[in-house]
Amino acid sequence: MRTSTRIAGVLTGLTLALGGAALAAPAAHADVTACINQVERELQGGEAPDSIRMACYAGLTGDHEKCVSGLTAGGVTNGTAVTACRVSVT
Template structure:
């Protein structure tokens, strides 16, 4: 299992543990974080995204788009990819 997928699963588990009644959203939440990470990894052309990307995508899942984009650009992701990846996170 890729590290980015494993981190997305852990973050989803933490969200469920802290959110209580959010159990119905678990599969969608994991898919959304994974979609965000996958968009970044496609820019890296096969490279695995660092943990900072996973954390930024998780922030995007919570709805803080500006913080998600800034987190991704700090991880050396292009502005265009960061914006589209963060848009994918909360969907």
């Protein structure tokens, strides 16, 4: 195998690997943001406190119960909490 062909293959592989990582990284952040936005709609324009942000992060990690209980403890209605936690993982 020629050296130039081998180098081209390695560079192509690196490009695909790094490009995939760059595309995947913003998605995780967007999920937490979607959860927070859902809660802020209920708060009618108010900014979500840190406790709400942490509860949404728990939903992102897959702990649905902790997410819902954290949001309801922060004053969010149960229906909105369930919806917000659901969007944090999708």
